[in-house]
Amino acid sequence: MIEKGRFGQFGGFYVPEVLIPALEDIEAAFLHYKDDPKFVADLDNLYKNYAGRPTPLYYASRFSEYVGFRVYIKREDLLHGGAHKTNNTLGQGLLAKYMGKKKIIAETGAGQHGLATAMAGALFGLETKIFMGAVDVERQSVNVHKMKLCGAEVVPITAGSGTLKDAINDALRYWTSHVEDTFYIFGTVCGPHPFPTIVKHFQSPIGKEAHEQVLKETGSLPDMVVACVGGGSNAMGIFSGFIDDKDVKLIGVEPAGHGLDTGEHAATLVAGTIGIFHGAKSYLLQDKEGQVHETESISAGLDYPAVGPEHCMLKDAGRAEYVSVEDKDVLDTFHLFTKLEGIIPALESTHALTWLVQQKGKFSADTTIIANLSGRGDKDVGIVEEHSPV
Numbered sequence: 047m048i049e050k051g052r053f054g055q056f057g058g059f060y061v062p063e064v065l066i067p068a069l070e071d072i073e074a075a076f077l078h079y080k081d082d083p084k085f086v087a088d089l090d091n092l093y094k095n096y097a098g099r100p101t102p103l104y105y106a107s108r109f110s111e112y113v114g115f116r117v118y119i120k121r122e123d124l125l126h127g128g129a130h131k132t133n134n135t136l137g138q139g140l141l142a143k144y145m146g147k148k149k150i151i152a153e154t155g156a157g158q159h160g161l162a163t164a165m166a167g168a169l170f171g172l173e174t175k176i177f178m179g180a181v182d183v184e185r186q187s188v189n190v191h192k193m194k195l196c197g198a199e200v201v202p203i204t205a206g207s208g209t210l211k212d213a214i215n216d217a218l219r220y221w222t223s224h225v226e227d228t229f230y231i232f233g234t235v236c237g238p239h240p241f242p243t244i245v246k247h248f249q250s251p252i253g254k255e256a257h258e259q260v261l262k263e264t265g266s267l268p269d270m271v272v273a274c275v276g277g278g279s280n281a282m283g284i285f286s287g288f289i290d291d292k293d294v295k296l297i298g299v300e301p302a303g304h305g306l307d308t309g310e311h312a313a314t315l316v317a318g319t320i321g322i323f324h325g326a327k328s329y330l331l332q333d334k335e336g337q338v339h340e341t342e343s344i345s346a347g348l349d350y351p352a353v354g355p356e357h358c359m360l361k362d363a364g365r366a367e368y369v370s371v372e373d374k375d376v377l378d379t380f381h382l383f384t385k386l387e388g389i390i391p392a393l394e395s396t397h398a399l400t401w402l403v404q405q406k407g408k409f410s411a412d413t414t415i416i417a418n419l420s421g422r423g424d425k426d427v428g429i430v431e432e433h434s435p436v
């Protein structure tokens with residue numbers, strides 16, 4: 047069973063016995079419906095008319111002038127819900143509906159995936175439960191309120207540190223006793239097979255569109271594609287459109303948190319070691335005893351101690367490169383980019399932009415780079431104001 051969903055030595059299917067049939071059902075339904083004309087037409091309609099796909103590819107002229115090379119921005123911040131998460135919850139929500147499920151559950155950290163799931167729950171008329179660490183419920187009260195407005199129940203988790211990894215533990219535990227009528231909508235390209243494959247599939251329009259758009263706009267492929275990496279879904283979405291184009295460099299940017307020198311980082315691929323967590327084998331932030339670390343970054347959406355198995359494989363194969371940037375530089379870039387472009391980026395997405403700022407003057411003026419703007423920063427205005435007031 048653990049041979050399924052392997053990406054090199056990574057990924058797999060390390061779950062309690064009772065979940066195996068549920069995951070196999072989801073895999074079978076996914077394989078059946080992903081090419082089913084009615085399912086595809088339904089999902090395309092939702093992507094287009096509900097969520098606002100295709101999202102634009104925007105040439106950021108003032109930011110480009112600042113860094114000294116050509117930067118195109120893939121505008122997932124304009125997607126309904128304010129981030130790429132909607133692509134995934136529409137896809138998995140529709141799949142749950144087609145499978146005849148009556149209930150959906152999800153985990154959430156910053157509340158973005160919880161909100162995107164609550165929106166899908168309302169849209170598809172599915173009873174929705176969101177598992178969220180009690181600390182995060184406090185920190186993200188606006189998103190909690192929005193989830194409730196959509197009709198979802200928010201379940202605060204006090205176990206452990208009361209954050210994302212504890213919420214996932216409890217969501218998985220709940221699922222083991224409700225597998226019959228409940229679909230677990232996982233939020234990123236992690237977890238047991240088939241989630242990494244499913245989530246990548248539903249995020250792949252980002253890359254497919256960007257590939258077409260950049261060719262149309264510039265007549266050639268970009269030199270590089272850059273995206274932030276938490277669990278890795280927005281990066282996998284945009285990378286998937288360019289992975290076969292060997293000359294296009296793929297760069298994933300992780301949070302270094304307060305700085306690598308203090309040891310308080312959240313850069314899983316840059317600083318992690320291999321282990322098994324939440325049902326899959328990947329790089330992990332853990333100590334010598336295998337105890338998984340709390341991560342600490344200014345952007346709650348990147349605070350996850352594991353990372354998608356396909357990213358682990360791409361790293362080891364040298365196909366993608368992973369780097370990290372520190373909180374203080376992310377804050378500077380947040381201000382810089384907003385002032386130059388009038389677009390407020392999510393702190394998560396700002397990690398990708400920060401790496402570009404650090405390359406200022408290092409590439410020729412005709413170098414073309416696409417950065418995935420995974421979400422908008424409205425949710426982060428308060429945090430930024432606290433740390434670096436205008």
Ligand SMILES: *Cc1c(COP(=O)(O)O)cnc(C)c1O
Pocket residue numbers: 129130131158159233234235274275276277278279280281347348392394395420421422
């Ligand atoms: C959740 C989130 C992320 C991190 O998740 P990935 O699976 O790594 O994409 C990045 N950006 C935004 C705006 C998010 O909401």
